[in-house]
Amino acid sequence: MVFLILYEPYTVLKSNLAWLGVNIEDYPWQELNDFFGSVHRIERNVKGVYVLSGAIDEVIFISKLKDLANSIIGRIDKEKEYWIFTYLTSGICKLFSHPSTVYKLVLAMKDDVLKDIKVKTIVTYVPVECPVIEDVIYQASDIVIETKVLGNRRVGIFSKGGEGIFPLFEEG
Numbered sequence: 001m002v003f004l005i006l007y008e009p010y011t012v013l014k015s016n017l018a019w020l021g022v023n024i025e026d027y028p029w030q031e032l033n034d035f036f037g038s039v040h041r042i043e044r045n046v047k048g049v050y051v052l053s054g055a056i057d058e059v060i061f062i063s064k065l066k067d068l069a070n071s072i073i074g075r076i077d078k079e080k081e082y083w084i085f086t087y088l089t090s091g092i093c094k095l096f097s098h099p100s101t102v103y104k105l106v107l108a109m110k111d112d113v114l115k116d117i118k119v120k121t122i123v124t125y126v127p128v129e130c131p132v133i134e135d136v137i138y139q140a141s142d143i144v145i146e147t148k149v150l151g152n153r154r155v156g157i158f159s160k161g162g163e164g165i166f167p168l169f170e171e172g
Helices: 010-019 035-039 058-073 089-095 099-113 131-140
Strands: 002-006 031-034 081-087 118-125 143-150 153-160 165-167
Touching: 002 035, 031 035, 035 058, 035 089, 058 099, 081 089, 089 099, 089 118, 089 131, 099 131, 118 131
Parallel strands: 002 031, 002 081, 081 118, 118 143
Antiparallel strands: 143 153, 153 165
């Protein structure tokens, strides 16, 4: 099962996946948590897309995220393996004043709240957008995919947990 976390707008993910021929609404996500929408108070009327309610700052975000994680743990099979996929984790720098602290707290929560569950993490990341969290990402993630522009094409590069370079989304 896959849990998807967005640090960038849902509409950007939706259009990028559509370019790849994937309709996000057809995919059976276990949970799609729109943290970008939560911070910017954007309500989503899309089945399976969740936002955290109320005003969100660093401390409230971590508290609400921990509550969300505990509620999810209460209803999943702990014997299965789960994947947490973050869409453009570097977007955390646009959402919070202290992104490194927030990301470290998120990862500490993973070690605390999710310690009895088999969890693998895939992180997509744009290094130039948020270099302050780079060390933490590599230390705590199973797979890291950096997105960069090579020539005139946006590509994904497995920089941890995989090999290769692959084309990403159409520009423009």
